[in-house]
Amino acid sequence: MGSYSSPCIEDPFGVDKSEKMGLLEECSRIMNSDSAITSTYAQLHSERIDRVLASTEGTLVESHLIHTQPFLQAFAVHGGDAQSRSLQTGARAAGWEWIRENDLLAASERVRDEAIEKVMAPEGPSGVMDLVLDGLNLSLTMHESVGHATESDRALGWEANMAGRTFVRLSDPGSLRYGSDIVNFTADNTMPIGLASWGWDDDGTPCQKWHTVRNGIFQEFGTVRETALLVGRDASRGCCRAQDFGFFPINRQPNFYLEPSLEPVTPDDLISGIARGIFIQGRGSFSIDQNRVNFQFGGDFFREIRDGKLGGPLKKVLYGARTTEFWGACDGIADARFFQPMGLLTCGKGEPMQGARMTHGASPARFRGITVGGGVR
Template sequence: DNHSWDVHTGLSARMKNQSAPMLDAGLSTLIADLDERGLLEETLVVAVGEFGRSPQRGVSHSEEYGLAVRVLCEGAWGFAATPRLEPRAVKAVVAQAIAQARKNAMLRPGPIELAPAPAAVGSWVSPHEVDPFTVPIKDKAEYLINAANATLKVPGVKHVDAFSFAVREEKLLLTSDGTRTLQVFFRVNPGFSATAVDGRRGRFASRAHEVEPMLAGWEHCQAADFVGAGPKIGEDAVRKLHAASVEPGEQTVILAPSNLWLTIHESIGHPTELDRALGYEANFAGTSFMRAEDTGKLRVGSERVHLVADRTQPGGLATTAWDDEGVAAQRWDIIKDGVLVGWQTTREQAGWIHEPASRGCSYADGYGSVAFQRMPNVSLQPGAEGYTTEDLINATDRGILITGRGSWSIDHQRYNFQFGGQYFWEIRNGRLTRPLRDVAYQANTVDFWRSCDMIGGVDAYRLGGSFSDGKGEPGQSNAVSHGCPPARFRVNVLNTGGDR
């Protein structure tokens, strides 16, 4: 038989046009190379305050490694995986994948065709200064506890949560196209929040530090300076608790990068996943109002709106050297001059829209998961005018500045949505006047982006993101970043408090 093997989170000998027994020569190398590869995760949590009688501290540590084989046989995919790396188990996995592909071939509407990709050979380690797994747990815990204790000194603050989450992922890939790559990724996700309580009115308010997860090492957690920032976070929580409730209605809003990144993720990132647009994917909030035939035609935003997909962005959680099909990382336009121009694709999907090559968006979240299309870093590009946040505020007569991430919802076509935030400032006559509470904004994707009339410059650009973007069935989780400067929009502001 003419088989094509694609091994994820693992290594094998090149096997193009070879049958399963020819695996023997590569098995010993495979097992030796995989012995130290895998996925390592660590979570450290500290909770201190009146909600618990004593400080709550917890550490979780997990590690996994294994091998997976994906085969394209008789025009259909087959997949199998194992945590056992002895020769007999590996040979069994290959046989299982081939058998599955043959069964799938009986049901396929047509043969799967892969866009060509040059063979990739090399290694890459994500930039970092301090491997988070070399920092003693005691030092990490002290960092979080000291921040919590400093914040609890603020009058009115009754509870503090602090955590750090770190991942080291090592991925070795070999394909029958001649690709052989080894990549090591370090991702960190620190977090910190304070809760203020008004016992007399039975009300509370929380304020989170706006540090974002990053493709980086422990140095990113240290740079957040939780100890130094803690008292300010606590004071913000108290001010938020006693802030005036927002007046609902149509208003101008300035969205800080710490808020806007999530709106980009939900309203642009997900609907430009090609499988959602074509109806092949609907898990985790649906398909897409955008269609392949809209390419080059649909005006999504104003002419100043330019969003790019970029798997090379420094610090981006979805940044890589090669995707899980060996396609080199790249940067391309998604929305250009406000018009839909690009999609997120894999080698299989490129031909669906008559493109000659994949955009390099294949990813599996572990050796036991099938690689499929996942979101790259998708970011709003800075404006040429070089505006600062202060410039946007000064140019706004009446509006609201919204920072940080809050609750949100979006429909199953990624069209109608509403988003909250962490902190809200009223703007009057070009200046910040007072904090507000109970704020959310509502719009649809097209009206929202078409209303964008000011975008900050490169110096105001910041990177946000999520460690846990869900997709697929069985579900998989992808880490992804979204960069942007502050930007100004016209939306419908909602009052979420109900007790104005």
């Protein structure tokens, strides 16, 4: 028996609706204050989940969760082109304090201005170059190329929906080179702000923390009670979750993140080591093949890097790589001062389809020799 409650300083459901609507209206007014902006979107999302799990094996646990997310987006049009810029700080296991922390009025000005800068920018170059990717951009890349690829049901061949199975084999833990020596992925369903931190999963297994990748070497799959022994583990890692009571619980991604540098490293330090490259912020379009090997990702905002310094904005940038080659090309990560968590409210998987929530994160990181081409966004 037990109970878990996510952190919440200010209950979002206790905030008057007039305050919420006033904030959204002012954000919209600010974003629409330039004639180059043709469309805007402002949203506040809050949810309360009260969950009780009782089983015939004696489990009786409850979780009380509050998740909150702001979102802003502005579309700018110029010269026959349209581009967008967004606030993408993601969801968090937190209350209204997360909305206040984002300072949405200041964020609205930034989103407006950078949407205009983006639509007027030149298209990004094509070729092989170095990249610095911020934590919000890397959250989606790791979600698709690491998180889904290391789900045990995919490795067992039980799951092939939503972009297929995985290249990771049952014999790979402890031997597969997933990234460079500085790449460490930690799974952590005990992270207080994490959306997959429930106290217990839907098998009744306590939430845990472990290494998915350590010093570049793949360590273990995310498991549930049905799969743990089949992939060589003595017990489940507590990754069994259902969308709600009406769905069958399945193997889902945990919260996990790329560990920051233990040494003092700033984004400027990473940029200073690049002769020609691009700094990419936020998430954009993406695709990945049926084995989680070949992928292509965009972003939300792009700036040129030239001779170790940030230059002007760019648009229509995509980067592509193979999973292990990409993470193997990481040669620098900023320290924890620059860590950005990203909570995802909807990750689709299963048949019938169901959603799940989890949190990823990273500090900005540098990748050498990545193929870059043009994109729609």
